[in-house]
Amino acid sequence: MMATDIDLPGLAASHDIITLGMRADDARRHLHGASTTFVRVADVAAGPGGAIQVPPSAGEVRIVGVPASRAAAVARVGEVKAAAGGYPLSGFSLSDLEALSAREQVTLRALLEELCAAGLELVAEAPFDQLGDPRRAIEEVNIAGLALARLTIGTLPEGDVVDGLKQIVALQRDVAVLRSFAPLPRRVSPVLPSTGYDDVKRVALARLVVDNIPSIQVDWALYGPKLAQVALTMGADDLDGVSAEDDAGEGRRRAPLEEIRRNIRAAGLEPIERNGRYELTGR
């Protein structure tokens, strides 16, 4: 059963996370059943000339970090594309690219088109709260021939959580290209970190409120296996940020692939690997 606007404030205000989680799980199963997707990502640094290692198991090669300049960004995409071959290549935060285009006095679209021409397939993330004009910026990604890997939240927004999530719904109504939304903030205050209740409540509410984006995503590396696994039982259906390095040094049973499959199955769900293009690549 989907939540209505009438009971959402009550659910958001309640400490009864089990009821909230059950509602979100119902909504998630309505869309995805028990299927839970995950992607193994090989991160490479944004600086040109840096080491590029692409493990064969990678489902996505992601350029991480802030590009120093437009030329450096384009050069790095070219380098990584040459090394990554046919692997889906994502990179950068859309807010960083927005700032870079302003700094170098080119349009965002021109910068994105240059990156696309150099071999970039996807902008790695669009942090909703850090974009000057989210709708326009995401449309520029689309027009430039790129895809957006996921919509994210940079820092935990203040104010009513349901109202904040409704803004995401409205954005998707406008752009209609968002495939995945990661509702947990990318940056957490070390002084006042979010609690487990905060996190699972936010994931569950995202599932219930943001009903026009297919996937609610949690970052495996950023939030850790325990919280990410619990989030899967409360509305999330996709895990990002699984390491593509399968040599964990502690035997195959503790390698990332086995670890994530074990965690997904232990949550009563079915693991399905995908790549950065959201193509399913294996069970």
Place this chain on the structure above:
Amino acid sequence: MNLEQIVATVRAGGRIDAGQALRLYHEAPTALLGRLADGIRARKHPDRVVTYIIDRNVNYTNVCVARCAFCAFYRPVGSAEGYVLGFDELYRKIDETIAVGGVQLLLQGGHNPDLPLTWYEDLFRNIKARYPSFKLHALSPPEVIHLSRLSNLPVPAVLSRLIAAGMDSVPGGGAEILVDRVRKLLHCHGKASADEWLDVMRHAHRAGLRTTATMMYGTVETDEERIEHMLRLRELQDDTAGFTAFIAWSYQPDHTELAGNEATGVDYLRTLALSRIVLDNFDNVQASWVTQGGKVGQLSLAYGANDMGSVMIEENVVRAAGASYCMDEVEIVRNIEDAGFTAERRNMHYERLGGPIFRERAVPRMRELATARADGDTSVPDELKHYPARSRQGKALRVVQ
């Protein structure tokens, strides 16, 4: 009984047996298990108070002859990394504990053959002389059995002497899984069989002590054996009513001989919830944020836990096996209140001591748990020379002293 009938039994406050518990564990969705456990928590603690204790988890020695396959903390006799804390070091730790509002030491350690019963008695007496109201939650059942074997005294006599010296209560460590098949596979049957562990607790309860009960799951046990563990505790609790609380934690595999995987967070929440349902005669169930982290530790409060355990201050054992979470009082209270509960300090008997200390006076924030000793500190306590050593290496050390 089918699942619906079992659920109805639990909701009505009825007791379930092993088969019913297993069916519940296998067939009930995690949310349903949580809801049932939360219902029991609410019946037992309707005021929505979640308690915690400020104490220090001190491991007085890491030298151990038990050699459990799941332990990353112990060092064999004669190891250069072996240590025994001196009385003065322990006094300093107590001073630090009292300074942040602490009320007791959780004192446990390895089975060190060079520490005779008199060492413990002298330590306890000296602590009680210096800190009369400070509590000693000390020596898990396997340590008591070790002292019994070392001193050729029956367990009740050892307990009697330790109580006379100042022991206030017995921590439930060393229970692992109270099934001998499992204990043999984990190489911990020698330190205490299931019956021996329970017998120490029975003697302690008869002697008037309250104790806790624990379970370390996720090694080699079956689901049936996890439930058997809970039922053996429930049976003893029916008999003595001496357990104050139950604490479950997942095996931490790093740097252990057994190695393998750690059970997942959802597995923890399901096990915790099941324990709340099966252990219907236990008032208190603790969250193990030390092994699960603060976030799943807090979520435990929705799955049957009513206690956030200890502020702890110091931890050595699970850290050695890879878990290194830290929460000071401010953080524990924030997590309790954020989950919609009222936070209150308690003592080992679960008597409430009041609201958070940090709201009464300034207490320094704690960003990481202390360790038993600073790295590189290989000092040997001076008072050890007064106690006869049993091992060859220990005797040699005494000669040097």
